[in-house]
Amino acid sequence: MNINDDLLQRRLHHLNITLDQATRAVWVEFKYATDRPCCSPALLDDLQAVQHTIRQTAQAEYQQKLPGRLLFQVLTSSDTRAFNLGGDLNYFIELIEAGDRENLLRYAKTCIDIQFSSVTHYDIPFTTISLVQGEALGGGFEAALSNNVLVAEESARFGFPEITFGMFPGMGAISLLTRKISPAMARRMIMDRRVHTAKELYDMGVVDVLAANGEGREAVLNYMQRHTAIAPGLHGFQAAIDRAMPVSYEELYDIVEHWVDAALQLSDKNRRLMSYFARAQAKRQSSPPVKERRNKGTHTS
16 A cells, blocks of 8 residues: 555645554544634545545555555544534635635535545445544534445434524435435434434444444444455445445535525525534534543444
């Protein structure tokens, strides 16, 4: 594997990249530092750059039939309180109030480009994994769903708050959820405004592996170890899922255009509500971390 960690790390500000030769995996870790734990344009730029490098490496190694080729990508967060709290709401408000459809669409398109690369696993036999600790809301939930396998610790929380301020999750939610649950259940989850526990979503089939608190990384390592030995079968099964339940880029883009049009029509009241959620994002980042609890047990599908 020829991913140059040092080179990547020097030009990235919002991600940590770790290559694990033993598990044939690359870990992509959100790092928020003093930033709000959301999908800022700068974070999205870093994520696109990393995906480009991983795609090139993984495809080259697959084509060369290297015996130790890269098999897995894991997306997670350095902050166990928050995987990702969704879109950059302050940025949205700025663009909406300026009537800037072009840049709002550019942001949304970047999101679906990233989601599509993850869900289609770089167009090769490869597995993308998300590890959620803490909260995954809105676009953060969509980012987790875009990976082929979703691992979550028991204390993780998921939800789509967008409908509260007159919006809907437009970067893949309905397309990705309906690969795992019925359209009626997906619609209810998007509209009910509830925050769902990892156990609820595991029982529904949205979460693939449920880990005890503090043991998410171990659960991911166990998953990769078990499935490396059966990689051809795993990748064949994923190809079958892709064929039976395809995700179309055209569908994602059409939905994003509806999302942009809806955003530009938000009322003053809804923009104020969006500002309230933006302040909540910042408040979560400034609050002290909660001490992790460790329990035994991992559930896997």
